[in-house]
Amino acid sequence: KPSQFDAIVVGAGPSGNACAYTMAKAGLKVLQIERGEYPGSKNVQGAILYAKALEEIIPDFREDAPLERHIIEQRMWVLDETSFVGTHVRSADYDKPPYNRYTIIRAQFDKWFSSKVREAGALLICETTVNHLIMDGDQVVGVQCDREHGDVYADVVVLADGVNSTLARKAGFHGEIKSDNVALAVKEILFMPEETIRQRFNIGEESGVVIEMVGRITDGMLGTGFLYTNKESLTIGVGCMLGDFKKNPNRTSPYVLLEQMKRHPAIAPLIEGGEMKEYCAHLIPEGGFHAIPQVYGNGWMIVGDSGGFVNAAHREGSNLAMTTGRLAAETVIQAKAAGDGYRASTLKAYKAALDDSFVMKDLHKYRDMPAVLHKNPQFFTTYPDLVANAARTMITVDGIDKKTKEREIFSSFRKSRRLSGLVGDAYKLWRAFR
Ligand code: FAD
Numbered sequence: 001k002p003s004q005f006d007a008i009v010v011g012a013g014p015s016g017n018a019c020a021y022t023m024a025k026a027g028l029k030v031l032q033i034e035r036g037e038y039p040g041s042k043n044v045q046g047a048i049l050y051a052k053a054l055e056e057i058i059p060d061f062r063e064d065a066p067l068e069r070h071i072i073e074q075r076m077w078v079l080d081e082t083s084f085v086g087t088h089v090r091s092a093d094y095d096k097p098p099y100n101r102y103t104i105i106r107a108q109f110d111k112w113f114s115s116k117v118r119e120a121g122a123l124l125i126c127e128t129t130v131n132h133l134i135m136d137g138d139q140v141v142g143v144q145c146d147r148e149h150g151d152v153y154a155d156v157v158v159l160a161d162g163v164n165s166t167l168a169r170k171a172g173f174h175g176e177i178k179s180d181n182v183a184l185a186v187k188e189i190l191f192m193p194e195e196t197i198r199q200r201f202n203i204g205e206e207s208g209v210v211i212e213m214v215g216r217i218t219d220g221m222l223g224t225g226f227l228y229t230n231k232e233s234l235t236i237g238v239g240c241m242l243g244d245f246k247k248n249p250n251r252t253s254p255y256v257l258l259e260q261m262k263r264h265p266a267i268a269p270l271i272e273g274g275e276m277k278e279y280c281a282h283l284i285p286e287g288g289f290h291a292i293p294q295v296y297g298n299g300w301m302i303v304g305d306s307g308g309f310v311n312a313a314h315r316e317g318s319n320l321a322m323t324t325g326r327l328a329a330e331t332v333i334q335a336k337a338a339g340d341g342y343r344a345s346t347l348k349a350y351k352a353a354l355d356d357s358f359v360m361k362d363l364h365k366y367r368d369m370p371a372v373l374h375k376n377p378q379f380f381t382t383y384p385d386l387v388a389n390a391a392r393t394m395i396t397v398d399g400i401d402k403k404t405k406e407r408e409i410f411s412s413f414r415k416s417r418r419l420s421g422l423v424g425d426a427y428k429l430w431r432a433f434r
Pocket of ligand 1 (some may be wrong): 163315
């Protein structure tokens, strides 16, 4: 069958939108297929938007994109049962345009991004699921949708169908996603008057705060929590590796975990009075570098979450999604211009561009992190307790001299982990984050 489109993009999240926009803008005939009622209706994110990745695609996005607050302060908290020890980075420099990070509401943002894709000339069809890829020998030549006359043909198909990419699996491009390579995150949006948010977080009309959390809130599982300020709401969530939920001896469900987190004495006062507007759960591919599958082949490429492009160490996903989408699009544009066809031998330029970008460089830097943290739950249990206790001991003024306090702290560390354990853990942490 002759190709009806230069390219078909499956999915209208950030990766699919970035890809479809870039190709349509360059004059290619693009079809985008989204199973949701509208782009964003099925999508979940914290959500922090990293401006740089979007700027490279739509430089003037700030003019009309639905942005909530620009981030001027980042807090990193380590929590035990009753306290947190943290670092806060706040700078007046973050309060000067052009801002670098924003909170967004994904449903609104995806709708806006999609409107840009259509303005650029791509055809979007919603409420349509792609069930299979159509092959001609070893070449992908189109997609089969769940509609009558649902076979559509194109020179190249870009899979931007998110973390649970069944299409690539069905086509045999990669295997089942392992439960140790994927996190299950739950989050709520809590409505709160703007004035209350400004007072509680000491922020202005448009500025915001991000709080990232590790420690006892994940019940010994590998995971993190987060709290973000939107204009008139807060987003609060927690995510842990799916494999850990299965193995957790307390059988804590994600919902219970979030409820426990909301009751933590450091968090409860910040969200008090918040009225729940939305609750959702979603998977995040957090297997990192070693879990990235083959991402191109004859007539196909994989972008965004479906390729596992998430930097869990820095909680970055949407920017990797947009960047991989853009790089895949640029590969197609170049292939069309050169008339080289769309075999793997041509599309391998996509992988070369990825390797050359921050995407693969960052994932490579943290390549050992998932395995190291997985095998060492003490980083989420023992150490948060020890650190919080050490800070409390040093700060409490109770007539005990500081040298004695230091000895007490050191002895509490040694009792819990012994000297060899402490040295080993320091080495493991270095390996994870080197
Ligand atoms: P998605 O956004 O999942 O989009 C995939 C699209 O494909 C969907 O619209 C889906 O409906 C559609 N689709 C799937 N299958 C089919 C099919 N067969 N046919 C047609 N359509 C299909 N990242 C950040 O940068 N900052 C954050 O603060 C952040 N926080 C997060 C918090 C949570 C709780 C979660 C779950 C993720 C977070 N992420 C964050 C990660 C970020 O959301 C993802 O990396 C990003 O959404 C990936 O974009 P994507 O386009 O690849 O996939």
